[in-house]
Amino acid sequence: MGRDASLKQHEFESEALVHLDTLYNVALRLTGNAPDAEDLVQDTVTKAYRAWDKYQPGTNCRAWLVTIMRNTFINQFRRKRKQPSRVQFDSVEDVSVFDEVQERDPAGSFFRSIVDDDVKRAIQELPEEFRIPVVLSDVEGLSYAEIAEILELPVGTVKSRLFRGRRRLQKRLYEYALEMGYIR
Amino acid sequence: MTGFIRDLLGKMMPPPGGIDCGGVLAQLYEYIDEELDDPATVEKIRKHLQVCKRCYPRYDFEKAFLRFVSELGRTSAPAELRGRIFQNILEEESQN
Numbered sequence: 001m002g003r004d005a006s007l008k009q010h011e012f013e014s015e016a017l018v019h020l021d022t023l024y025n026v027a028l029r030l031t032g033n034a035p036d037a038e039d040l041v042q043d044t045v046t047k048a049y050r051a052w053d054k055y056q057p058g059t060n061c062r063a064w065l066v067t068i069m070r071n072t073f074i075n076q077f078r079r080k081r082k083q084p085s086r087v088q089f090d091s092v093e094d095v096s097v098f099d100e101v102q103e104r105d106p107a108g109s110f111f112r113s114i115v116d117d118d119v120k121r122a123i124q125e126l127p128e129e130f131r132i133p134v135v136l137s138d139v140e141g142l143s144y145a146e147i148a149e150i151l152e153l154p155v156g157t158v159k160s161r162l163f164r165g166r167r168r169l170q171k172r173l174y175e176y177a178l179e180m181g182y183i184r
Numbered sequence: 185m186t187g188f189i190r191d192l193l194g195k196m197m198p199p200p201g202g203i204d205c206g207g208v209l210a211q212l213y214e215y216i217d218e219e220l221d222d223p224a225t226v227e228k229i230r231k232h233l234q235v236c237k238r239c240y241p242r243y244d245f246e247k248a249f250l251r252f253v254s255e256l257g258r259t260s261a262p263a264e265l266r267g268r269i270f271q272n273i274l275e276e277e278s279q280n
Contacts, residue, residue, distance in 0.1 A: 005277045012273065020269065024261035038265050045269050049276060098245045106241045108248035116256040123257055137217070138250055139257040144219050163213060170249055 012052055016045070019062045022140050026066055029135045030073045032124055040077060044069040063146045066136070070150060097170040105183060113182035114173055122172040130165030137162055201232030208232050208239045216246060 023044060027037035048055075048068050055064055101110065123131060123139075132151065136142045144162075148155045177183040199205070208229050214220050215229045233240050 009273060009277060013270075017269070020261045020266060021258070024265065025257075025259050028259055034262075038262070041261065041265060042269060042272065046272060046276070049273055098242055102241060102245070106245060108245045108252075111248060111252040114252075114256075119253065119256040120259070123253075134253075135257070138253045141254070144217070159214070159219075166213070166249070169253070173249075 097174045110177040110183040133161045134165040200235040201228040203228040
């Protein structure tokens with residue numbers, strides 16, 4: 001292996017592969033299952049490595065990688081699957097959980113009673129339009145502007161999807177807590 | 185204090201921080217997410233939350249929710265996948 005190749009590898013490892021957990025996490029939420037998520041991560045990393053010359057050092061590598069992942073997912077994975085879920089423009093998120101629990105549990109301590117598998121399932125059950133912004137923001141800590149760029153949406157749309165996605169997620173978690181008798 | 189008197193007082197007195205509850209709630213997520221561009225607005229909301237008995241619990245609840253999601257929503261990449269990816273990159277180079 002030449003010196004350039006070894007340098008490229010070193011750069012790629014220290015700038016891109018440090019985001020492997022993020023990539024896996026987003027892949028899991030996009031595909032909904034571990035084997036497809038692993039394939040999607042592998043395809044994304046391979047593409048990113050081949051395109052490494054096009055990456056501008058010092059720019060946002062994580063957002064660049066997630067963008068490649070999203071495009072790969074749209075091109076390859078979605079074809080195999082059914083049509084993406086249509087957002088139901090119903091009003092589930094109109095009533096906030098806080099309004100329902102503020103007397104009994106204003107600090108939201110019922111959240112603590114929910115096990116992580118249920119949290120992940122609740123996230124997965126969100127329609128994709130809400131799920132991906134919520135994962136990128138609330139699990140991965142990306143900014144509105146980064147999410148807007150990755151998803152090719154206006155920042156205002158990201159904000160409203162986050163708002164509605166969070167409300168839906170709260171509602172689902174609240175329902176789990178009720179079902180399990182953690183809150184009455 | 186009855187709701188009527190509280191509402192009346194609310195109308196007479198300037199809201200804490202110079203921003204009313206509706207304004208705070210509408211921007212609460214942006215405030216928590218540190219996405220508000222205007223430092224003056226951030227300061228108004230911060231002051232409002234310090235004293236408002238209605239908005240503070242709401243803020244507290246949303247913070248608890250977001251902390252919870254960030255802690256429990258994450259899955260680490262399996263070690264085996266990590267190994268395979270490093271291996272792939274080595275192979276990718278040796279083919280060139």
